[in-house]
Every structure is written in C-alpha cells, then in structure tokens.
Amino acid sequence: MTTVAELMDYAEVIERYDPVLGLEVHVELNTNTKMFCGCPNTFGGEPNTQVCPTCLGLPGSLPVVNGKGVESAIRIGLALNCEIASWCRFARKNYFYPDQPKNFQTSQYDEPIAFNGYLDVTLDDGEIVRVEIERAHMEEDTGKSLHMGGATGRIHGADYSLLDYNRAGVPLIEIVTKIIPGHGGRAPEVARAYVSALRDLLRALDVSDVRMDQGSLRCDANVSLMPKGTEELGTRTETKNVNSLRSVERAVRYEMTRQAAVLAGGGRVTQETRHFQESDGTTSPGRTKETAEDYRYFPEPDLVPMAPSAEWVETLRATLPEMPAQRRKRIQEEWQLTAEELRDLFNAGAVDLVTSTVDAGAKPAEARGWWVNFLAQEANAREVELAELAITPAQVARVITLINAGELTNKLGREVVRGVLAGEGEPDEVVDKRGLKVVSDDSALIAAVDEALAAQPDVADKIRGGKVQAAGAIVGAVMKATKGQADAKRVRELIVERVGG
Known part of the structure; x- marks a missing residue:
C-alpha cells in the first residue's frame, strides 16, 4: 500500500503526466417523503424511527415513485442544459452492504432521466471552463453504518457497528460528468469550482439544502493520469464521499501525486475506491472497484417506466429561477x-x-x-x-x-x-x-477637547501656527477619553474652534 511518503512533487507530476477527472455528485432532494415510500425525509431523527416495510425491503412491500422527486430531477436536468428522456425506467443495482436493507439499490442504469448536458464554471482568476455532463439519474440513498469503539469512526479498529436506516430510501440525484481532461495543474481547482458551481445551481433551484457537512451533497472524485504524449487513459481511482469544497481539491491533488509516484516507480495503479482523510488530506484504500457487469443491473419489475411529456417538461422549464x-x-x-x-x-x-x-x-x-x-x-x-x-x-x-x-x-x-x-x-x-451610542452633546465634547488641549499645549500651539494636521493627536485623546463614542469629524471641528477662540 502506498504511504504518505510515496508522493511525487506536484510540479513534477504536471511535467510528466496529464490528469483526467470524472466527478460524480450525489444530491439528496428536499422532498417531504422518501423516494419510494411515505416515510418522512428529514435529517437528524432518532435512529430507525423514519422507516417502514418498503424502505426496509420487507417481503410483500411495494414501492411507489415520489412525483416531486421526478419533478426535481427534470428541473435539475434542464438547469444543467441536459436532454430530458421521453421514456426511462428504474433498475435494480445489486450489491450487498449492511446499510442497504434490500441488497439492491433502486437506481437508473442505461436509461437516465437526463443526459448530455453541461455546466460552465468560473475559476478563481475568472477563466470559464465548460464541464460536460454525461447524465443525471434518480436513485435512492442507503442507510448509515455507525462504527463504535474505534478511534477513527471507521470499521477498522471498531468494536461493533450499529445500523440506522432512516436515510435508506431518501431521494438522490446522481450527476455524472464526462471525462474532464486538459487542465494540467489546475485540475484540482477545476474540481472544486465545478462542485461549488453545482452547489450554487442546486441551491438556486431549491431542490436540496446542499449541506455537504450533513451529507446532502457528496462528491466522488475519479482521478487518473496519462503520461505526457500518450492518448490512452490511465487506471482511475474513485475517492468516495468527499464532503467539503476544500476537501475535493485536496483529494484530487493528493491522488495525482500518489498515482504519479506509483507509476514512476514502475507500479500499476489499482482501480479501487478510496477514502479521504480530513485530518491530513490523504486517501486510503477502500475496495476494488466494481464494473457495471458486477452489479447485475436489470429493470425494476415493481415500477412502471416513466414517460415525461414534452408539455410537462416545458412547464417545468418555465419554473426555473435565474441561474x-x-x-x-x-x-x-x-x-x-x-x-x-x-x-x-x-x-x-x-x-x-x-x-x-x-x-x-x-x-x-x-x-x-x-x-x-x-x-x-x-x-x-x-x-x-x-x-x-x-x-x-x-x-x-x-x-x-x-x-x-x-x-x-x-x-x-x-x-x-x-x-x-x-x-x-x-x-x-x-x-x-x-452604552455605545455616539456622544453628540457638544458640551461634553467641548469639555473633553479643552482637557486634551490643556494636557498637550505644544500641540495646541502647532495648530494655532497653522499645522492643522497636528489636531490628530488631540482627536485621538478625545476618542480615548470618550471610549470611542465621539464623532471624530465633530471633534476636529471643535478643536479648530477652541484653538482659534
């Protein structure tokens, strides 16, 4: 396993390799209920209090599509300049996780609701980069595993794990970019700027609270490197569930330096998921990355296909706010x-x-x-x-x-x-x-001015001699005496009047 020490200097990385990005952003929708059942969609409830037979995957329960979730998905697709499918359907994505009670995730595979879009993002120096969108599809979130007793909150070193299924079934939109090549040393900045721009867009649409700290907006950052002068894509890694803009940039930069060290040392990058460590900005291995075939996708038999009409799509387009x-x-x-x-x-x-x-x-x-x-x-x-x-x-x-x-x-x-x-x-x-109000009583200010002038007769003489700029010392003394509550402009006027008098 590559350690923190096995990194290549960033400048050398850019000299020898071309980074290629692919970003997958998961957005929890702010619908009132979950995607396929009537359980409340709220954050922070007591564990396992927002569940029912459907989102727990119990035998005999049947899903029903959340219409508001579909509407939000279409509005997101339109805002991302996507084509909206005239016909699409859900699929079962089969894999086992303890926090996925059905042992499959209801998602969309080869027939997403929105596809072929783009989002223009602005970098820190004002340069505009167009990020092309492959697809935006609907799915459901998993539950949450809580690993107890360890020092890191991860399963390694934990004494036991608890499962909270409140989040299972929460509506998700996954927004997947096409590959993003050609940005060299600015690739980490491009990744951060894209997620930031996407967050702003989703906030404007009012489809999610986009709280990265609470997991309602999460980014998976795919990174690979191509040796300079080649055209073949390198092996990618996917850093999962990065939950802040700064961390997106750090994770991409770290993976670039780590992968470059592996390749320069004659090794091969392993296609895998990785976890980002907020504490030191590193990534660590997760699991070997599956391919689409591993998930054994097949059409969801309990949900009918959807066919958004052109009229409905245009009605939703009219609801889009100022971008x-x-x-x-x-x-x-x-x-x-x-x-x-x-x-x-x-x-x-x-x-x-x-x-x-x-x-x-x-x-x-x-x-x-x-x-x-x-x-x-x-x-x-x-x-x-x-x-x-x-x-x-x-x-x-x-x-x-x-x-x-x-x-x-x-x-x-x-x-x-x-x-x-x-x-x-x-x-x-x-x-x-x-007691912070400005002292506006001239009698109180005059008393303070006279006291300051008497304490600094040499300054008073300079002012009388025409060096009005010397009044600053008297203004400062008056401001100190009034605890900053005097009007400095009025104090200066009174100084000139008193000295002239």
Missing part, C-alpha cells in the same frame, strides 16, 4: 462591481446575505463591505460558514442605518455586531446595554 451565472452578471452591473470584487463576493458565499441586507435598506457597497470584510473575519475566527453566523441581514442593515444616522461610528458599529453575535439581542438593545 447563478446570469445572477452574477446582473449583480455586477447593478452594483457596479469589478470582476475582482464580484469574485470575492461569491468566494465568500456572501451574495444572498448582501442581497438581503440591501433589501433591508442598506446600500450595496455598505452591505458588501460588512459581509465580505468584517463579518467574514468573524466567521473565520469561529470556523463557521458566513451564513451560519448568528446575525441576520436585517440586523446588519440596522447597524448600517445607525452609522449613517450618526448614532454610531464604524468602530462602535463593530462592537454592536459583536454583541449581536454574542446573543445580546437586537442592535438597538446592544447599543443600550453596552
């Missing part, structure tokens, strides 16, 4: 953003948050500044996504309103935001509790 790429272009024009500013906005995951803040009364530039800068720093410090911060766009808009009204300075505004994040209430409540 992310179109939204990017519109936002850039409306908010007058540079390409770099737009990229920062999307990379921060702040588009919806800024839009909602603008809807609540803030100007685009103000809202963008708060979310992309200060609030992004707060999210990084807490190691959470920006949208997971305990503050709403309406609350951010209120802070901006208070600043624009002169009741808060930018510094005080940040303190108010920190108070909201700490659970101290609405912005106005935090202002009152912490």
Whole structure:
C-alpha cells in the first residue's frame, strides 16, 4: 500500500503526466417523503424511527415513485442544459452492504432521466471552463453504518457497528460528468469550482439544502493520469464521499501525486475506491472497484417506466429561477462591481446575505463591505460558514442605518455586531446595554477637547501656527477619553474652534 511518503512533487507530476477527472455528485432532494415510500425525509431523527416495510425491503412491500422527486430531477436536468428522456425506467443495482436493507439499490442504469448536458464554471482568476455532463439519474440513498469503539469512526479498529436506516430510501440525484481532461495543474481547482458551481445551481433551484457537512451533497472524485504524449487513459481511482469544497481539491491533488509516484516507480495503479482523510488530506484504500457487469443491473419489475411529456417538461422549464451565472452578471452591473470584487463576493458565499441586507435598506457597497470584510473575519475566527453566523441581514442593515444616522461610528458599529453575535439581542438593545451610542452633546465634547488641549499645549500651539494636521493627536485623546463614542469629524471641528477662540 502506498504511504504518505510515496508522493511525487506536484510540479513534477504536471511535467510528466496529464490528469483526467470524472466527478460524480450525489444530491439528496428536499422532498417531504422518501423516494419510494411515505416515510418522512428529514435529517437528524432518532435512529430507525423514519422507516417502514418498503424502505426496509420487507417481503410483500411495494414501492411507489415520489412525483416531486421526478419533478426535481427534470428541473435539475434542464438547469444543467441536459436532454430530458421521453421514456426511462428504474433498475435494480445489486450489491450487498449492511446499510442497504434490500441488497439492491433502486437506481437508473442505461436509461437516465437526463443526459448530455453541461455546466460552465468560473475559476478563481475568472477563466470559464465548460464541464460536460454525461447524465443525471434518480436513485435512492442507503442507510448509515455507525462504527463504535474505534478511534477513527471507521470499521477498522471498531468494536461493533450499529445500523440506522432512516436515510435508506431518501431521494438522490446522481450527476455524472464526462471525462474532464486538459487542465494540467489546475485540475484540482477545476474540481472544486465545478462542485461549488453545482452547489450554487442546486441551491438556486431549491431542490436540496446542499449541506455537504450533513451529507446532502457528496462528491466522488475519479482521478487518473496519462503520461505526457500518450492518448490512452490511465487506471482511475474513485475517492468516495468527499464532503467539503476544500476537501475535493485536496483529494484530487493528493491522488495525482500518489498515482504519479506509483507509476514512476514502475507500479500499476489499482482501480479501487478510496477514502479521504480530513485530518491530513490523504486517501486510503477502500475496495476494488466494481464494473457495471458486477452489479447485475436489470429493470425494476415493481415500477412502471416513466414517460415525461414534452408539455410537462416545458412547464417545468418555465419554473426555473435565474441561474447563478446570469445572477452574477446582473449583480455586477447593478452594483457596479469589478470582476475582482464580484469574485470575492461569491468566494465568500456572501451574495444572498448582501442581497438581503440591501433589501433591508442598506446600500450595496455598505452591505458588501460588512459581509465580505468584517463579518467574514468573524466567521473565520469561529470556523463557521458566513451564513451560519448568528446575525441576520436585517440586523446588519440596522447597524448600517445607525452609522449613517450618526448614532454610531464604524468602530462602535463593530462592537454592536459583536454583541449581536454574542446573543445580546437586537442592535438597538446592544447599543443600550453596552452604552455605545455616539456622544453628540457638544458640551461634553467641548469639555473633553479643552482637557486634551490643556494636557498637550505644544500641540495646541502647532495648530494655532497653522499645522492643522497636528489636531490628530488631540482627536485621538478625545476618542480615548470618550471610549470611542465621539464623532471624530465633530471633534476636529471643535478643536479648530477652541484653538482659534
């Protein structure tokens, strides 16, 4: 087994080999019920409380197709520029896993509901890459194995395993790309950008919550290498169930360096599934990869074929929302953003948050500044996504309103935001509790200015002599004395008045 030490330098990998990708993304749909039964489709229930004879595969139970699931599959296919099948059917994919109670998965094989599409994705420098879609097909999720007693949560080293079938039968759409060649050292970035763009598209369609941390969006990354100057595809590995954008990029990069070391050492890459280790960014062997023949596909006899009419497909096409790429272009024009500013906005995951803040009364530039800068720093410090911060766009808009009204300075505004994040209430409540309102009483400010001038007579003399820039030292002293609650502009005006007087 290849160890972490048996890796090739990345620059050498790119010099000697051409990476080829294939990405399979599994999306759990947000339907109310499972794909073939009436059990609730919700995350986090008590183990084995959301099951019935059908999703447990008990004798005599029969499946019924979830119509909303089919509708979501067609809308996903349309959004991915796919052709929609006029006739398709389900198949049985036969394999044994403890968390697959029927010993087969109801899926689609050679007759998927959507095929031959594409998705244009934008890389960090603005380059657009077209990723071609082979198919998007419907299937059901498996249950979940919980390996207990070990240090890693995996079966190796565990004392025993528990099975939770709540997830068995949850509607899945598997989106499979065609091979993605020709991107050299940027292949890992292409993989991350594709999954990110796909997540944005699915979120816009409102067909899934696309929570990678909860497994409702999972990526299997297929990687192979071709020696430079050859045309024959190398042997691929499939790194299973990678559950973050960063991990997709790391997994692809690691497999490239690992496979290159194997090939350069005269070995052969084994076609297998591999597991990604979040802790150190490595992959480890899983099982030898099956072929389609190993699964013994055959048509599902308990479900009739589906034949979506052209009229129904066009009705669903009319329900598609504004696609992310179109939204990017519109936002850039409306908010007058540079390409770099737009990229920062999307990379921060702040588009919806800024839009909602603008809807609540803030100007685009103000809202963008708060979310992309200060609030992004707060999210990084807490190691959470920006949208997971305990503050709403309406609350951010209120802070901006208070600043624009002169009741808060930018510094005080940040303190108010920190108070909201700490659970101290609405912005106005935090202002009152912490006593953060700007000191606007001129009499109090004049007293503070006079005290500062008296303490620094040499600075006062410089100001009288025409060196107005020296007033900064007095402004700083007044701000310190008022705990940052003075209006700096008004303080400067009063200094000039008092010195002149």
